[in-house]
Amino acid sequence: MASFDLTTWAALVGTWVLVVGTLVFAYWQLRQTQRLHSATTLLDLRERFYGPRHLAARRELSTWLLAPQRGEEPENWEVALFFQLIGSLTHTRALDRRAVWHAFGTWVTSYYVFMTQPEDLLLRWRRETNDPLVFAEFEWLAKTMIELDRRASHGPRHERASTDDARYVLEGESHLPGGPAVPAP
Numbered sequence: 001m002a003s004f005d006l007t008t009w010a011a012l013v014g015t016w017v018l019v020v021g022t023l024v025f026a027y028w029q030l031r032q033t034q035r036l037h038s039a040t041t042l043l044d045l046r047e048r049f050y051g052p053r054h055l056a057a058r059r060e061l062s063t064w065l066l067a068p069q070r071g072e073e074p075e076n077w078e079v080a081l082f083f084q085l086i087g088s089l090t091h092t093r094a095l096d097r098r099a100v101w102h103a104f105g106t107w108v109t110s111y112y113v114f115m116t117q118p119e120d121l122l123l124r125w126r127r128e129t130n131d132p133l134v135f136a137e138f139e140w141l142a143k144t145m146i147e148l149d150r151r152a153s154h155g156p157r158h159e160r161a162s163t164d165d166a167r168y169v170l171e172g173e174s175h176l177p178g179g180p181a182v183p184a185p
Contacts, residue, residue, distance in 0.1 A: 038096045042103050045086065049104070054078065055176045062173035065114040080115065080138055083108050087137030090144070097144060105145040106169055112142035113166035 004012075048054060057078040064074050086104060089095045115121045125134045 035096065038094065038099060041089070041095060042099055045082075046103055049082065049107075054082070058173050059176040061111070062114075062170040062176075065111070066167070066170050066174055079111060080135060083111065083141060084135055084138040087139075087141030091137055091140055098148065100141070101145055101148045105148065107173075108138075108142050108145045109149065110166040110169035110173075112139070113163055114170055117163065 057076050060074055060076055061079045064070055083104070086095065086100060086108075090097055090100050116123075122135050122139055126132055
C-alpha cells in the first residue's frame, strides 16, 4: 500500500471542503428561490383576493354568514375554496405559514368562525357528502392561523378566534364595493 503524504491529504481534504461548501451553497440558493416563489405566489393570490369577482363573492358570503336567519345557502363558495387552496399550498409548504398569516390570517379565521358558528357547516357538509375531507385544508389553515395569532399575542391557548373580532371583519366584508358575483369561468 502506498502511503499518503501531506500534499495528498491536503488535496483530499480540500476537495471534500469544496464539495460540502458547494452543496451548502446550492441548498441555500434553493431555499432562497423557494422563498421568492412563495412570496410571488402570495402576491398573486392577494391580487386575486382583491379582484372584482372575488370582492363580490366575499360580500355575498359574509352577508349570508352574518344574517340572523341565514336561509338558503349561497351557490358561490369561491371564498372558502380560495382558502382551501391556500391551506393546501401552505400545508405542503409551497407557501410560508407566517407569510400566509400576515397576508390572509384575519380573513381565514373570521370566515372560519362564522362557518362553524352557530352551526358547524363544515361538519354538516362532511356528513351530508360522507366525505371527511370537505374543506379539510381550509380548517387546518384556520387552526394554524389561530395558533399563530395566539403565539404572536402571547395569549392563552384557545380553539377559536374571537366571535366579536370575526363579526367586525365580516361586517366590513359585507360592505365591499362591486356588482353581483360573477361566476367562475
